[in-house]
Amino acid sequence: MKIVQLQMHVYEEKEKNLAQLGEYLKRTAHEQADIVTVGEMFTCPYQTEKFPLYAEREGEKSWKICSELARMYGVYLCAGSMPEVDENGKIYNTAYVFDRKGEQIAKHRKAHLFDIDIENGQYFKESETLTAGDSSTVFETEFGKMGVCICFDLRFPELSRMMVEQGAKMILVPAAFNMTTGPAHWEILFRSRALDNQCFVAGTSSARDREAGYVAWGHSLLVSPWGDIIEEMEEKEGYISNEINLDYVEKIRKELPLLKARRQDIYSGEV
Numbered sequence: 001m002k003i004v005q006l007q008m009h010v011y012e013e014k015e016k017n018l019a020q021l022g023e024y025l026k027r028t029a030h031e032q033a034d035i036v037t038v039g040e041m042f043t044c045p046y047q048t049e050k051f052p053l054y055a056e057r058e059g060e061k062s063w064k065i066c067s068e069l070a071r072m073y074g075v076y077l078c079a080g081s082m083p084e085v086d087e088n089g090k091i092y093n094t095a096y097v098f099d100r101k102g103e104q105i106a107k108h109r110k111a112h113l114f115d116i117d118i119e120n121g122q123y124f125k126e127s128e129t130l131t132a133g134d135s136s137t138v139f140e141t142e143f144g145k146m147g148v149c150i151c152f153d154l155r156f157p158e159l160s161r162m163m164v165e166q167g168a169k170m171i172l173v174p175a176a177f178n179m180t181t182g183p184a185h186w187e188i189l190f191r192s193r194a195l196d197n198q199c200f201v202a203g204t205s206s207a208r209d210r211e212a213g214y215v216a217w218g219h220s221l222l223v224s225p226w227g228d229i230i231e232e233m234e235e236k237e238g239y240i241s242n243e244i245n246l247d248y249v250e251k252i253r254k255e256l257p258l259l260k261a262r263r264q265d266i267y268s269g270e271v
C-alpha cells in the first residue's frame with residue numbers, strides 16, 4: 001500500500017487550510033496513494049485560545065470537505081486533527097478517518113492533553129480549553145487494521161499497546177512537536193513505539209513556521225516494525241510518499257516474537 005504524508009503550512013484562515021489540503025491531494029494524485037495523512041490541528045493555528053474559535057461539530061463544514069476529498073480522490077484520509085465541539089460545548093482535539101467513499105470509519109479524540117512547562121523551553125496547556133477523549137481507536141482497511149492517536153498520546157506506551165492488542169499493524173499519528181521537544185524526543189519516540197509494538201508508525205506534522213505562536217518541529221516520518229526510519233522530512237512544507245507492505249509486520253513478529261514472549265503473568269500484579 002502507498003502512504004502519502006502531507007506536511008502542510010498552517011494558515012490563520014481555516015478555509016485556506018482546507019483549500020490547501022485539496023491542492024495537495026490534486027498535486028499528489030499521481031502518487032496513487034491508498035492512505036493520506038496530515039498534521040495535528042491542520043485547520044487551526046496550534047494555540048489554545050484559538051481552539052474554541054475554530055471548533056466545529058462532527059459533520060459540519062471542515063468534516064464535509066475532508067469527507068468529499070477522500071471520496072473524490074478515492075483514498076483513506078486521516079484528517080489530521082482539528083478542534084471539535086460537542087453538544088455540551090466541550091472542545092476536543094479530534095482526528096477523523098474517512099474511507100475511499102468518504103464515509104467516516106474512525107474518530108479519535110486526543111486522550112492525553114499536552115500540558116507542559118519546560119524551563120527556558122516550551123510551555124503549553126491544552127487543558128485550558130480542551131477536554132480529553134477516553135478511548136483507543138482502531139479501524140479496518142483492506143490492508144489490515146490501523147490505529148490512530150494524536151501527538152502527546154504517543155508518549156504513553158499503554159495506548160499504542162492497546163491499539164496493537166486490538167490488531168493495529170500501523171499507527172497513524174497526526175502531530176506537532178516543537179523546538180524544545182522535537183530535537184530531543186521526536187525520532188526516539190516514534191522508533192520506540194514502532195520497535196516495542198513491531199508495527200509501522202507514521203508521524204505527520206505541520207511544517208515549521210518561525211512566525212507562528214507555536215513553532216512546530218516538522219520532520220514528518222515513517223518508521224518500520226524493525227525500528228528503521230523509512231523516510232523523514234526536514235522542517236519545510238511538502239510531502240513524502242512510500243510504498244509499504246503490512247505483511248512485513250507478521251514477518252518481524254515471527255522472527256523476533258516479542259509480543260508472544262511477554263510475561264503477562266508477572267506484569268499484571270499490583271505495584
Ligand SMILES: NC(=O)CC(=O)C(=O)O
Pocket residue numbers: 114150151152153155175176177178181182
Ligand atoms: N503537541 C503535542 O501534543 C505533543 C508534543 O509536542 C510533545 O509531546 O512534545
